[in-house]
Amino acid sequence: MAKIVECVPNFSEGRDLEKIEKIVEPLRGKEGVKLLNYEADKDYNRLVVTVIGEPGAVKNAVIQSIGVATNLIDMNKHRGQHSRMGATDVVPFIPIKGMSMEEAIQLSRETAKEVWEKYNIPVFLYEKSATKPERENLATIRKGQFEGMSEKLKDPNWKPDFGESKIHPTAGVTAIGARMPLIAYNINLDTTNIEIANKIAKCIRHSSGGLRFVKAGPVEIPEKGIVQVTMNLTDYTKTAMYRAFEMVKMEAKRYGVNVLGSEIVGLVPMEALADTAAYYLGLENFNMDKILESGLME
Amino acid sequence: MAKIVECVPNFSEGRDLEKIEKIVEPLRGKEGVKLLNYEADKDYNRLVVTVIGEPGAVKNAVIQSIGVATNLIDMNKHRGQHSRMGATDVVPFIPIKGMSMEEAIQLSRETAKEVWEKYNIPVFLYEKSATKPERENLATIRKGQFEGMSEKLKDPNWKPDFGESKIHPTAGVTAIGARMPLIAYNINLDTTNIEIANKIAKCIRHSSGGLRFVKAGPVEIPEKGIVQVTMNLTDYTKTAMYRAFEMVKMEAKRYGVNVLGSEIVGLVPMEALADTAAYYLGLENFNMDKILESGLME
Structure with missing residues (x-):
């Protein structure tokens, strides 16, 4: 049976339709990747995208979207009602079919490593991928939000799982992990x-x-x-x-x-x-x- | 998007398990066809089969089953508590996904034409496929049942939609049409x-x-x-x-x-x-x- 993973990246842009389309673009028409849905919320100023497909293909396409979001979003100017800490705020991987949670965790780790190496964004692993109990809950990681992250990362307890203890100047910090459907x-x-x-x-x-x-x-x-x-x-x-x-x-x-x-x-x-x-x-x-x-x- | 149709043919055999299996056989293991369920009722002396799949594949498989039922069932000997007029009594097509009612009607017409041409069974189109208002309701078409059909077909108002005004000597008459899921x-x-x-x-x-x-x-x-x-x-x-x-x-x-x-x-x-x-x-x-x-x- 083919392995199928779902990925639901959340980006901090819910108002500028042109930017939204550019962020979503890498997820369209790719072999092994199906863009199921994307919804921008103006009040939240946030974009939630759902893609599904073959694990490797989904990973690569999502990493491309994260690259676009990193270029287009400046968190220093971001205002919205939803808590957030990064241009790409959170990237959960959900095993849907023919795939164990263990495999989804592995996929999230590979993604996190590439996001740090390619874009210089520090990454926290969260939920099932968390390396410490206090990093399971996204809200705990995100506490302080973008504005407080520079300070938070100085605390040795909050050293990112990938990357240095310093936020990306415009894209902040990202959480990546595997979880149950939510x-x-x-x-x-x-x-x-x-x-x-x-x-x-x-x-x-x-x-x-x-x-x-x-x-x-x-x-x-x-x-x-x-x-x-x-x-x-x-x-x-x-x-x-x-x-x-x-x-x-x-x-x-x-x-x-x-x-x-x-x-x-x-x-x-x-x-x-x-x-x-x-x-x-x-x-x-x-x-x-x-x-x-x-x-x-x- | 793949088109998906459901078909629920009703056959006038609910007691002889060997015959039942032979009627169902063409609906098993075919590419693009999934046999969901079949239920034989002894009191009704009737078999209700549910298949789902790609329209063309479902049509071809169902036509094969109708052929088997035509060979195995003699309506002159059929007794049961459910109204019936044919060995294959009624064949509804239900559009499930990516398919309009119009397309389901077209599929039912193609099926009706082949059933007449291949097996010499006169067919009434019913429900959404009906060519006259009084043919929408199956009960109205079936009134008189198998035993009364020879007489009924002589009435020009009850000329079949496909075939001549004469029943198949052992398989009677069949109703085929498109309808909504019930x-x-x-x-x-x-x-x-x-x-x-x-x-x-x-x-x-x-x-x-x-x-x-x-x-x-x-x-x-x-x-x-x-x-x-x-x-x-x-x-x-x-x-x-x-x-x-x-x-x-x-x-x-x-x-x-x-x-x-x-x-x-x-x-x-x-x-x-x-x-x-x-x-x-x-x-x-x-x-x-x-x-x-x-x-x-x-």
């Missing part, structure tokens, strides 16, 4: 009060007593007059999507705030949505083999 | 009162004032001490699954009866479940391209 999931609240989103995020996230595979934080979306609880669901097979949604709804009631809806950023595995539908419809004897398309992918 | 969906009610299921079925089905693409009726499940509203959702893109579910729940309240859950019989298209999840989560900007596996099937 769902980036945001829930919209009918309020402008960021403190409410913050309190709900605290209830729901693992780090402060919530659900085991949820990371969460508050975000303001002033143009829409709302706030969001922004989440990463890091293992939807154990912490279901609908459970996170219902729990946010439950907590929102406490503040008399309505949940307006939600959004998936990037891609979502079919199983996560099927499981959600099965929950709300109370489906008995349901499994993924009941989905017509399951038969197509064997 | 979802067999049952909702369980916490009561033994069949009259309540009947009243709810009447509210929800198209024929008595309900939702446009719902057929519904009541069923007793005495072993479980419940009744069901049993439904066919004939176009889930227009009458969504969750809408049927919520409407049954709403009507059940009137009788103080709880909805216990629901079940899907057979297969369900991914889109129907994704749409259901999107409704309950209030997903904004959702479309099928957001599903990771969509990219794998192109």
Whole structure:
């Protein structure tokens, strides 16, 4: 069986369409690489790209995109609502088919090495590729953001896994690693009060007593007059999507705030949505083999 | 993008396992054709087969199966509880991916033409392929069944779309057409009162004032001490699954009866479940391209 890896690089440019197209360009029309999706968010000022394909081909194409982003983005001028530390902020590799997590880790290490050698960007290995427990969590690595990274890297505990203890002057620092499929999931609240989103995020996230595979934080979306609880669901097979949604709804009631809806950023595995539908419809004897398309992918 | 069609031929043999295997045989191990499922019903004396794959390959394989069924089944000797008019009773083609309904109709016409030319079986085009409104509904075409078909075909209104006005002496008549994927969906009610299921079925089905693409009726499940509203959702893109579910729940309240859950019989298209999840989560900007596996099937 062919090995298939997914890669979801996040770049710090969500507004300039010309630059966005140039960053995505190396991922188009390459043998063994399929560009599945790219989404630019103006508020976040961030671009999330999803490619899938043969591991070596995906690695090479993504490294080219990182090169373009390094040339086009100056982090000293970057403003946006999403935490970030580099022009290429984070590059996760996700084993999808015929590939072990170990192989995905190896691929992430090779990528990290090349990014340092080619572009002089220091790289932290994160998630399953982390070399120390405190580097598993991206938020811990990114704490201080671009503006604080120069200082942070002076701390011997924060010596990058590849490269020197000095940020790239315009492209900052990049995190690269292997991980499980992740769902980036945001829930919209009918309020402008960021403190409410913050309190709900605290209830729901693992780090402060919530659900085991949820990371969460508050975000303001002033143009829409709302706030969001922004989440990463890091293992939807154990912490279901609908459970996170219902729990946010439950907590929102406490503040008399309505949940307006939600959004998936990037891609979502079919199983996560099927499981959600099965929950709300109370489906008995349901499994993924009941989905017509399951038969197509064997 | 590769085109994918589903085909669900129904054959009038549900008892003789040797014959059943011979009918299914041409659908096994063919390039571009995947046999998903086949189910023989003894009471119905009927075989329902589900295959999926590349349109041309599926068409050719199904035509071979029809040839085998034509040789093995003598309708003059056929007895069973399900209405039927031919050895190959009905052959629906369902566009699944990268394929328009128009293309599925074209495929059904090509199949019908070959079935007539190769096997001398007269064919009616039905559902979306119908050439007259009264030929859309299979039940209307099949009225009179095998035993009444010789007489029925003499009526100029019932001249077959392909072939002469004379049945095949042992294989009868076949209906071939394109249709939307159909979802067999049952909702369980916490009561033994069949009259309540009947009243709810009447509210929800198209024929008595309900939702446009719902057929519904009541069923007793005495072993479980419940009744069901049993439904066919004939176009889930227009009458969504969750809408049927919520409407049954709403009507059940009137009788103080709880909805216990629901079940899907057979297969369900991914889109129907994704749409259901999107409704309950209030997903904004959702479309099928957001599903990771969509990219794998192109």
